[in-house]
Structures are given as C-alpha cells and as structure tokens.
Amino acid sequence: MRFSPHGKRDRQLLLELTSMVDIVFLLIIFFMVTSEFARDARAEVDLPLLKGEQVEQSEEAGLFINIDATGNIILSTSESPVTIAQLSDRIQRLVQQESSPKVTLRADRNASIIRFNAVIRALNESGVSSARIATEVPK
C-alpha cells in the first residue's frame, strides 16, 4: 500500500485514527458490559504459613472450600456462606458428576479446628478420601 505517491511535493498524508479508536473503545465497553466474569472461588483468608509439599505440577482447580476466621464456609465470594448440610449436598452432586473430585480446603490459620473437622467429615461421608489443604508459602 502506498500512501504517498512520488513526485507530488508538499503533500501531507494524515492518517486519521480517531474513528478507529472510537470503535475500539466501543468494543471494549461492549465486552466489559457483556462479559460474565469468573466467580472468584478464593475468599480472602489467612492461610497457614507453611511451605506445603512443593510439588511442581499443574492441577485441576476443582472445588474450593474456604473457611474464614469466624468459621464461615464460603464456596464463592459472590455467594453467602453455606451450612454444612448445603456443603454436603454440593459435594454429593460433585461426586455424582466425577468419581474422584478434586477438593481444595482454604482454611484460615486462626479458624477453630471444629469447623474444619466438620468439613472433613462432610467430605468423608460423601466418599471423598483426600483433600488438598492450601498453605501460604512464607516469604
């Protein structure tokens, strides 16, 4: 593509980008408004400060069960906390879909073990025999 032919002196070609930028802007706004953002499954909790098992492998995210310092069980930050019974229902549905579902427990380090134990029992009763317990790697 040639924008300026040779031999024609004193001619300036101004590439007008304003319309293109307007369209780009409209597209950005369109996608921002219509996109459904992924629900954040990780609630803000102070995880136990432990190095973990340091296994370098990518894992399927699975179900995140957050337990905050006051013992609330949070499955998603956009939803209200759930009870043990609701959690059991959710796990049982998950077990029906997948034979060995991946479950990650994200429990606050200051939370009482009683609530954590209740979640472990709910998992076990639903047939889940192992769980990943999230830790925060100390700096």
Next chain:
Amino acid sequence: MRFTTRQNRGGKRLIMNMTSLIDVTFLLLVYFMVSTVMASPEDRLRPTIRTQDESASGSDADFQPQIVDVILVAGVPTYRLGQNDMTTASQLRDRLSNLPADLGVFIRGGEGVSVGFTMAAIQAARDTGFEQVTYVPLE
C-alpha cells in the same frame, strides 16, 4: 505497507496522530492495574482424610498406628505423640524423625486448637519423610 516516506524524497512527511491510541492503551493499563488482585504464592498439603470410625476399623493386632494428637493440654495447644507432649512444630519434627516413616502417621485434630497449629503437624510429618499422612478429626 509503507507509512512513512523518507525526508529525502521531496520533503514529504506522513504524520500519524497516535494520541488517541496512547490514551486508550493507558486507560486499559489503568483498568487492569486497578482490577488485578495480587495473590500470595500458595502451596498444598495432601493428606488422606478419614473419620475416626474408619480409622478404628483395624484391630490393634493388624498394625500399631503412629498417632499425633493435636489437643489442648491445660489450655495450651499441644502435639501428643505417645507419652510425649510438644508445644512447637520443630519439637514434633524432631520426634517424628526418629520414627519409621514407611508406616505412615495419623494426625488427629481435637477441639480448641487452631487450623494453623494442626496443619503444622501435617507439614512436620511431610518434612520428616512420611509419605502416608492421614488426617482424622478427633471426636
């Protein structure tokens, strides 16, 4: 595509107005900077989970399980291994390092202790080479 002609070709200049494009780029940058959440690095502990009913199914004659109880003793969170009480994870690690790692270990979390203190027992078991670590909620 040729956007610019050289100065030495008859003094022609192509001026591209980049101001709007830069504006948009800056806006996008600010948008992502504001909406991004910086997460701390996390790792995982992967114990097997069992309830006390299941873990009690084997008879004493089958095996002699190595059990660490995480309990409150006189109001102090304590790791109890046999007759030995320890109040720190490093003390527990020292004790566990003297045990045969191939037999596995049960960690039982009891009422009154925090999640962080209990998870430190699982971490200590992993650190001392136990492949089979089972977490059991203490009734």
